[in-house]
Amino acid sequence: xxxxxxxxxxxxxxxxxxxxxxxxxxxxxxxxxxxxxxxxxxxxxxxxxxxxxxxxxxxxxxxxxxxxxxxxxxxxxxxxxxxxxxxxxxxxxxxxxxxxxxxxxxxxxxxxxxxxxxxxxxxxxxxxxxxxxxxxxxxxxxxxxxxxxxxxxxxxxxxxxxxxxxxxxxxxxxxxxxxxxxxxxxxxxxxxxxxxxxxxxxxxxxxxxxxxxxxxxxxxxxxxxxxxxxxxxxxxxxxxxxxxxxxxxxxxxxxxxxxxxxxxxxxxxxxxxxxxxxxxxxxxxxxxxxxxxxxxxxxxxxxxxxxxxxxxxxxxxxxxxxxxxxxxxxxxxxxxxxxxxxxxxxxxxxxxxxxxxxxxxxxxxxxxxxxxxxxxxxxxxxxxxxxxxxxxxxxxxxxxxxxxxxxxxxxxxxxxxxxxxxxxxxxxxxxxxxxxxxxxxxxxxxxxxxxxxxxxxxxxxxxxxxxxxxxxxxxxxxxxxxxxxxxxxxxxxxxxxxxxxxxxxxxxxxxxxxxxxxxxxxxxxxxxxxxxxxxxxxxxxxxxxxxxxxxxxxxxxxxxxxxxxxx
Amino acid sequence: xxxxxxxxxxxxxxxxxxxxxxxxxxxxxxxxxxxxxxxxxxxxxxxxxxxxxxxxxxxxxxxxxxxxxxxxxxxxxxxxxxxxxxxxxxxxxxxxxxxxxxxxxxxxxxxxxxxxxxxxxxxxxxxxxxxxxxxxxxxxxxxxxxxxxxxxxxxxxxxxxxxxxxxxxxxxxxxxxxxxxxx
Numbered sequence: 001x002x003x004x005x006x007x008x009x010x011x012x013x014x015x016x017x018x019x020x021x022x023x024x025x026x027x028x029x030x031x032x033x034x035x036x037x038x039x040x041x042x043x044x045x046x047x048x049x050x051x052x053x054x055x056x057x058x059x060x061x062x063x064x065x066x067x068x069x070x071x072x073x074x075x076x077x078x079x080x081x082x083x084x085x086x087x088x089x090x091x092x093x094x095x096x097x098x099x100x101x102x103x104x105x106x107x108x109x110x111x112x113x114x115x116x117x118x119x120x121x122x123x124x125x126x127x128x129x130x131x132x133x134x135x136x137x138x139x140x141x142x143x144x145x146x147x148x149x150x151x152x153x154x155x156x157x158x159x160x161x162x163x164x165x166x167x168x169x170x171x172x173x174x175x176x177x178x179x180x181x182x183x184x185x186x187x188x189x190x191x192x193x194x195x196x197x198x199x200x201x202x203x204x205x206x207x208x209x210x211x212x213x214x215x216x217x218x219x220x221x222x223x224x225x226x227x228x229x230x231x232x233x234x235x236x237x238x239x240x241x242x243x244x245x246x247x248x249x250x251x252x253x254x255x256x257x258x259x260x261x262x263x264x265x266x267x268x269x270x271x272x273x274x275x276x277x278x279x280x281x282x283x284x285x286x287x288x289x290x291x292x293x294x295x296x297x298x299x300x301x302x303x304x305x306x307x308x309x310x311x312x313x314x315x316x317x318x319x320x321x322x323x324x325x326x327x328x329x330x331x332x333x334x335x336x337x338x339x340x341x342x343x344x345x346x347x348x349x350x351x352x353x354x355x356x357x358x359x360x361x362x363x364x365x366x367x368x369x370x371x372x373x374x375x376x377x378x379x380x381x382x383x384x385x386x387x388x389x390x391x392x393x394x395x396x397x398x399x400x401x402x403x404x405x406x407x408x409x410x411x412x413x414x415x416x417x418x419x420x421x422x423x424x425x426x427x428x429x430x431x432x433x434x435x436x437x438x439x440x441x442x443x444x445x446x447x448x449x450x451x452x453x454x455x456x457x458x459x460x461x462x463x464x465x466x467x468x469x470x471x472x473x474x475x476x477x478x479x480x481x482x483x484x485x486x487x488x489x490x491x492x493x494x495x496x497x498x499x500x501x502x503x504x505x506x507x508x509x510x511x512x513x514x515x516x517x518x519x520x521x522x523x524x525x526x527x528x529x530x531x532x533x534x535x536x537x538x539x540x541x542x543x544x545x546x547x548x549x550x551x552x553x554x555x556x557x558x559x560x561x562x563x564x565x566x567x
Numbered sequence: 568x569x570x571x572x573x574x575x576x577x578x579x580x581x582x583x584x585x586x587x588x589x590x591x592x593x594x595x596x597x598x599x600x601x602x603x604x605x606x607x608x609x610x611x612x613x614x615x616x617x618x619x620x621x622x623x624x625x626x627x628x629x630x631x632x633x634x635x636x637x638x639x640x641x642x643x644x645x646x647x648x649x650x651x652x653x654x655x656x657x658x659x660x661x662x663x664x665x666x667x668x669x670x671x672x673x674x675x676x677x678x679x680x681x682x683x684x685x686x687x688x689x690x691x692x693x694x695x696x697x698x699x700x701x702x703x704x705x706x707x708x709x710x711x712x713x714x715x716x717x718x719x720x721x722x723x724x725x726x727x728x729x730x731x732x733x734x735x736x737x738x739x740x741x742x743x744x745x746x747x748x749x750x
Contacts, residue, residue, distance in 0.1 A: 002622075002681035004720035005703070012684050012700070019661065019704035031712040031733050032721050 006035070013039050022049045022080060046076035054083050056119035086114055087121045094125065094145075098137045105480035108141075109440040112148050122146045126185050143184060144437050147400070152441045153190065154180035154404070158359065158411045159445050165414050166354045168282060172197055172250065172272045174355050175265065178362060179251035181404035184391040188251040196254045197269070200232070201276035215304035216279065217317060217327070220294040223274055225325050232259045233266035233321040243372035245387045245398055248365055252389065264290040264362055266322035282352030284318065285361050287340055291328060292319045293352060318350070356412040363405035363412075370402045403430055411445060415453040424450075425466045436476050443473055484519075574600070578627055579617045585624040586615055589631050593638035598691030601642075620689040626682025633671060633683075633695055640694065662701045672702045677720065 002008060017025060017040060030040035039045075047067075057063040066074045093107045111118055125142035128135050154177035161167055161174070176193035183189055204226055205211060211219060227233050235241050236258060246252045246260060250268060253261035261269065267283045270292045274281035280295040294302075294317050301307040301314040309315055318328045330350060337346045353361075369386075376383040387394040406427040413420055431438060450469040454460060465471055489495045500506070504517045574594045578584035594600045603616060664672070675683070680699065687696035707715050716723065725733070 002685065003678055005681065006721055008681050008684060009688075012688055015688075015696070016700045016703045016707075019701045020707060024708055024710075028710060028712040028715055029707060031723075031725075031730075032715060032719075033724050034729075035724075036721070037725075037733070 006033070010035075010039060014042070014045065017045050018048060022046075022053065022084075041077060043071040043074065043076045046080050047071045047074070050076050050080050050083070053080065054117075054120050056116050056123075058114075058116040061117075083117065086117050090114065090118050090121045094138070094141060097141050098134050102483055103480060105436060105439060105476060108145060108148070108437045111145050112152060112437070112440045115149060115152070118149060119146065122149075123185055147181070147184065148435075148437045148441070150180040150183045150189070151404075151407070151438055152444075154178070155407055155411060155441050155445050157190065158408060159449070161356045161359075161412055162414065162449065165356055167356065168352060168354055171268055171283065171355050171358060174359050175250040175268055175362060177359075177408070178366070178401070178404050179249045181400045181407075182249065182389050182392055182397045183251075186391050188255050188390075193251050193254060197272050197276060201273050204273065205277065211277070215302060216294060216296040216300070217302040219277070219279060220274065220281075220317060220319060221327065223277065223279075224270065224319050224321055227270060227273070227321060228325055233261060233269055234323060235260035235262075243369045243386065245366075245369055245373070245401060246389055248362065248369060248401065249389075256390075261322070262290075262365055263320070263322035264358065264365060267292040267320075268358070270319065270321035283358050284350060285353040285357055286333065286349050287337070287342070289320070289322070290358070290361065291333070292321055293317065293350075294319065356414075359408050359412045363408040366401045366405040370398060373398060399434065403435060406430060411449065415449050416456065420453045421450075421467075424469070428466050428469065428472045432472050432476060439473060439476050442469065447473065574612060575615045576600075576631075577615050577617055578620060578622070578624065580619045580621055585627075587627065587631055590635060590638060593631070593634040595642050596634045596637065596640075596692045596694065598693070600690070618690070620686055622682040622686045626679050627686060629675065629679050630683055630686045630690070630692070630695065633668075634692065636667060636671075637694070662697055664698065664702075668698060672698070 005013070013036070017029070020029060025040050025045075030037045051067075061079070066079075090111050093111050097104050097107045097111075111122075122142045122145050125138050126146060128138045128142070132138060157170075157173055158177055172193055173190050176190040179188060179193065180190065204223065207226070208222060211222065214222065232254075235244075235247060241247070241260060242262075244260065246256065247262045247265065250261075250265050253259050253265050253269065264283070267290045271281040271283055274292075274294065280297065282293050282295075284291040284293050296302045296307075296315045298310075299306060301309065301312075302317055303314075307314060313330060316330075318330060318333060320328050333350060334346055337349060342349075373383050373386045376386065384394050387398040389397045392400075406423060409423050410420075410427055431442060447469050454463065463471075489498070500517045502517055502519065505514065506517065507514050572591050574589050574591055575586050576589055576594070577586045591604075595604070599618070600616075604612070672680070680703070683695065684699045684703070686692075687699055703719075706718055710718070715721065723730070
């Protein structure tokens with residue numbers, strides 16, 4: 001008769017352990033006796049705990065392979081402990097980030113370099129409940145960190161096109177890089193885009209069993225019409241929606257119900273799925289409207305007839321997945337170019353465009369979207385609608401999208417190009433003033449490109465300040481290490497003159513913008529690093545806006561900018 | 568002939584086991600019984616169904632008490648409407664006890680509790696088995712090794728050297744889990 005847990009068979013003990021927390025198992029259960037120690041350390045149990053405790057794993061873990069391998073061939077217990085230790089370190093660092101601005105950037109960088117392994121903990125902190133005193137700061141920094149890690153993944157992928165100026169590989173992933181800048185706590189990342197395109201291709205194949213027997217032209221038109229019938233390309237009411245921010249993101253286009261997208265994204269959806277179906281397809285960076293092109297396989301023309309031609313007109317066709325169910329003839333496109341006033345180099349527009357150029361074209365689209373939305377300033381409701389994405393603050397998302405386009409232009413352009421640095425100054429200003437937590441990305445990816453570019457110049461010129469990536473990194477790190485001076489208010493009189501408290505929300509009397517008092521500095525706020533801002537309307541949505549009777553010190557902050565630093 | 572509504576079950580592990588009469592709807596919680604019902608005609612089922620598991624009639628009576636009370640709950644089949652932790656690692660959550668279940672388990676002495684685990688495992692009564700395992704895990708949660716040894720009546724067979732080594736390991740882990748709790 002069983003009078004002790006010792007009399008219960010191993011099988012049942014193993015099952016009980018599945019209900020016990022990993023901490024309880026390690027702290028007390030494994031110390032009960034030799035038998036329980038053994039059962040508490042079985043690889044299968046720890047494989048389970050690893051899967052339950054952590055859902056995001058960096059690629060360095062090769063998790064999928066580990067999961068397929070025999071449980072006993074992987075040290076799951078140690079892996080669990082390693083991840084747990086990382087979380088502990090992240091928790092310490094985040095506490096530090098919140099408690100002091102000194103060394104904040106250094107701490108933020110250390111967390112970001114942990115990469116995807118940091119995601120689980122940060123996601124949890126993004127949604128931390130409001131019982132903690134510092135929950136707003138926690139949410140704020142956790143989401144800034146999460147964003148920074150996502151941006152790092154995008155830049156890492158974009159940088160692989162350096163030295164590959166003519167690459168036509170992985171257009172889907174390169175475009176999904178933009179999604180990473182506005183991903184926040186959502187799932188629609190690069191992997192999601194790749195998976196979704198994979199499954200669309202599978203779905204199409206299943207619905208068209210005789211697809212392989214069709215000629216290239218018939219294949220292209222069948223796919224085009226299938227995509228358009230499923231509303232996967234194009235958009236509704238382009239006269240209003242064309243410059244809506246969401247149309248710029250492949251991940252958004254694939255996941256949203258009505259799949260709105262710009263011609264570039266529509267063409268990319270077509271070509272990426274066509275490639276998965278074994279066709280040869282490219283995007284064409286046609287002026288004002290990106291098209292898709294499909295090529296017949298060697299030895300055949302578009303209609304499946306034998307041909308000696310390698311590159312004739314019978315070998316390639318153009319489509320407009322955004323706007324039309326029909327083939328667009330090359331002569332139509334040539335006529336359009338003449339209409340635009342183009343007479344030279346027409347054929348270049350009808351050739352496949354490499355991925356780096358498409359990405360830079362996307363960056364220009366984002367800038368055009370930004371300008372259009374800024375011009376809607378007199379219609380704030382419309383403007384807010386135009387920049388709302390599935391997650392995050394509209395104003396910040398627009399800013400993040402523009403920032404993404406600046407990154408894309410820099411890292412997608414080959415450093416061998418003479419004007420590689422033409423956008424460097426505005427980029428560095430944007431980065432240093434608004435997104436300084438990304439300094440680890442700048443150090444890891446941009447600084448090497450910059451150094452390579454400078455070294456390749458025949459007539460090197462003196463580069464300082466905003467023209468020098470390394471200077472800016474140094475500047476940020478200097479500010480980060482700076483201990484704030486303590487200025488005491490020695491007299492009653494001085495104290496009586498101070499009307500504001502740290503944390504107070506105010507509306508500027510002259511400029512009308514909403515601000516938060518985040519600290520006192522002798523020079524006003526001019527010397528402070530200035531992270532993200534929201535616009536006034538959004539700050540108001542956040543609640544608690546008061547209108548003090550006195551204006552604060554006039555500064556060089558422009559209107560409509562609220563600087564959130566030490567929340 | 569109307570289908571048999573009462574099943575007679577007897578534990579033949581030791582001679583002289585009691586014959587239990589269990590409503591069919593209740594007995595169907597057991598995967599083992601489900602299998603028997605599929606394989607045999609009703610005429611075969613009028614006879615006593617032998618089962619063989621190393622638990623006392625007292626323990627078995629508790630198992631049938633739970634089954635009878637829970638007879639209207641959905642039954643698990645092999646595809647499993649009740650999910651245990653080994654089914655889907657990613658979506659697994661701790662089980663919650665109904666008031667009745669809580670009273671039922673709280674009233675058990677440790678002998679009956681272990682017998683229920685063994686019998687539920689043998690008879691393949693998934694919901695009862697999962698609840699039982701969760702209940703034992705709840706008894707262990709947050710306790711020190713010494714407390715657990717007392718509650719579950721376990722004697723240590725470590726030699727002093729091993730004991731020391733594990734204690735050192737514990738010191739390392741403890742630090743970690745305290746941080747985990749704080750957050």
